[in-house]
Amino acid sequence: MPDERSFGMATQDATPDAGVSFATDQETRLILDSLDDFIEQEVEPVVERLGETYENPRLRHEPDGRLVPEVLQAIRDIRRKSAEAGFYAMNLPEDVGGEGVSPVTWYRAKRHVASRDAGGLTSPVLAGPEGPKPLLLQAEGEQVERYLEPAIRAEKSTAFAQTEPGVGSDSPNMETTAERDGDDWILNGRKQWITNAPYADFVQVFARTEPQAEAGRYGGITCFIVEADEYEVGSFNNVVGSVGMQAEVILDDVRLPDSRVLGEPGSAFYDAMEFLSLGRLELGAEAVGLGDHLVDLAVDYANDREAFGRPIGKFQQISSKIARGRAKNYAADAAGLRCAWEMARGEPAIEEASIFKWFATHALWEIADDVVQVHGANGLSEENPFMDHLHQARILRIVEGADEIQLNTIAKQLGVM
DSSP states (O other), X not given: OOOTTTTTTOOOSSOGGGOOOSSOOHHHHHHHHHHHHHXXXXXXXXXXXXXXXXXXXXXXXXXXXXXOHHHHHHHHHHHHHHHHHTOTTTTSOGGGTSOOOOHHHHHHHHHHHHHHOSTTOSGGGSOXXXXXXXXXXXXXXXXXXXXXXXXXXXXXXXXXXXOBTTBSSOGGGOOOEEEEETTEEEEEEEEXXXXXXXXXXXXXXXXXXXXXXXXXXXXXXXXXXEEGGGSEEEEEOOBTTBTTSEEEXXXXXXXXXXXXXXXXXXXXXXXXXXXXXXXXXXXXXXXXXXXXXXXXXXXXXXXXXXXXXXXXXXXXXXXXXXXXXXXXXXXXXXHHHHHHHHHHTTOOOHHHHHHHHHHHHHHHHHHXXXXXXXXXXXXXXXXXXXXXXXXHHHHHTTTTSOHXXXXXXXXXXXXXX
């Protein structure tokens, strides 16, 4: 494994005001090369060791969808080793245990790891929905030692609980409430589609603490830290392509002290919106990385597979699908770098993040579908990963704001909504 302190000085490519560089600076290149070494030494052997247990979804999950213990432990081990090497939450500030890399470097790292796709076990290398996000940087006092720092070290995992059975994109209309009872808060409600809820050590729960009539549509929402033994995991929300990762969070008269409030009471929705662009940048980076990987696989297959006496890539119907995929992903990558550069300059990048997320996930969806077609029956086989990637591509068009939300955001930024 590379020296864990060799990654702490990575910075953005050039000065932000000088414009984004399409070249990868030396320090970022060191990180990407070291990530390759880490995946080769710490991830690929795990994929090989797990074998059929991980590759076969029927063996990877319990009957209710929960990951089997050996797979769950492997994921946790990869996260922890990545944190020890300085990768896992390297986008967070150094003073809390991160590495302080710029949004441009973080984007490139996310994209690079997704392009490796080592049996599907590369995603735990860099913090995702289960990891520390900027919202958790509002932790104070005991919260830092109990929640923030262990999450950065990958010793604990978390979840972001905002969506409810009847409330998705319209999250300010949530029904989960937190009411005062002396010096404590009493939480009641139900959250749904919560990634990592079955395995989290603590969940960041959004609850309404003041009625909309008094606090306004976006006010009166508070974030609470709820530990695993304080909420009930309801039914698994098993979706194709993400079985075992999402579940209901049931809050039944959960009593919490003031010390479990994350940030200022009543301001959680505004706080979360400040960091929305980062989530969309990360997700788009993953889409671009996986798109690169799929295009490479299609090129290899089109050159090797022969029909009618020549490689199928020589047929225009096949080569055009691959070329279109490359062109779309090329454009998506440029949009991602622009978005990351704006964020590195301290801009909210609201429009840029929505444009990138919408375009990159659409590009991946079309690439994944075309790659299945290029592989023919092999593309449909459970022995190959192509249908899994197609399912994943479809999921990415829903999470972190569905397509329609992204287009609405762009329209509002243009002043036509």
